Amino acid sequence: MALIIRDWAASWKEASAVLLRYFNPVGADASGRIGEDPNGIPNNLVPYISQVAVGRLKHLNVFGTDYKTRDGTGERDYIHVEDLARAHLAAIQFSGTSKGCEAINVGTGQGATVLEMVKAFEHASGRAVPYKIGPRRDGDVARSLAAVDKAERLLGWKANLDVADMCRTTWNWQSTNPNGYAQD
Numbered sequence: 028m029a030l031i032i033r034d035w036a037a038s039w040k041e042a043s044a045v046l047l048r049y050f051n052p053v054g055a056d057a058s059g060r061i062g063e064d065p066n067g068i069p070n071n072l073v074p075y076i077s078q079v080a081v082g083r084l085k086h087l088n089v090f091g092t093d094y095k096t097r098d099g100t101g102e103r104d105y106i107h108v109e110d111l112a113r114a115h116l117a118a119i120q121f122s123g124t125s126k127g128c129e130a131i132n133v134g135t136g137q138g139a140t141v142l143e144m145v146k147a148f149e150h151a152s153g154r155a156v157p158y159k160i161g162p163r164r165d166g167d168v169a170r171s172l173a174a175v176d177k178a179e180r181l182l183g184w185k186a187n188l189d190v191a192d193m194c195r196t197t198w199n200w201q202s203t204n205p206n207g208y209a210q211d
């Protein structure tokens with residue numbers, strides 16, 4: 028899709044396109060009424076941790092502790108959905124005054140490991156998040172962090188919310204909606 032948009036932008040001199048590269052979006056709306064409710068067992072870390080904390084799942088499986096990171100677990104650049112939404116508004120404004128196609132990272136530039144996320148979530152929720160160490164997940168990289176200077180330079184955007192905010196708002200959503208969007 029990114030290549031199609033690039034080709035389109037290259038084919039017309041008036042075209043303007045911004046490709047936002049999301050890093051790891053997490054968190055929930057501050058109202059507690061809009062949050063993440065994946066179908067079945069979550070694939071992603073934060074919804075999985077959140078469902079363990081609320082008692083829907085027994086324990087987290089940590090996918091590998093032998094990466095070259097601070098504590099051996101995978102490191103990612105988590106970005107709050109509210110910041111991500113603001114990045115879209117900034118991109119729309121930017122595209123109104125620019126031509127061509129720009130790919131822009133949307134992250135905080137700061138990483139958190141799996142075990143750091145577990146701790147942050149325990150702190151935010153006041154609940155234990157038991158975990159078991161398991162093997163690496165196929166295809167995972169040790170670390171993924173955004174270079175964020177381009178977003179700031181072109182869009183005047185940067186993330187305002189941190190991992191504590193991500194865990195707090197996720198827990199606010201999960202604890203008030205323990206079954207997600209299901210009626211029961």
Ligand SMILES: O=c1ccn([C@@H]2O[C@H](COP(=O)(O)OP(=O)(O)O[C@H]3O[C@H](CO)[C@@H](O)[C@H](O)[C@H]3O)[C@@H](O)[C@H]2O)c(=O)[nH]1
Nearest residue numbers: 051070071072073075088089090100101102103141164167
């Ligand atoms: O039950 C879990 C889930 C995840 N992790 C770890 O937590 C970190 C974050 O995992 P996740 O939330 O799945 O994000 P990514 O690994 O960055 O995966 C993203 O990037 C993948 C490859 O681009 C896509 O396939 C995914 O859908 C997308 O969420 C990684 O170190 C995982 O190994 C665990 O230890 N246990």
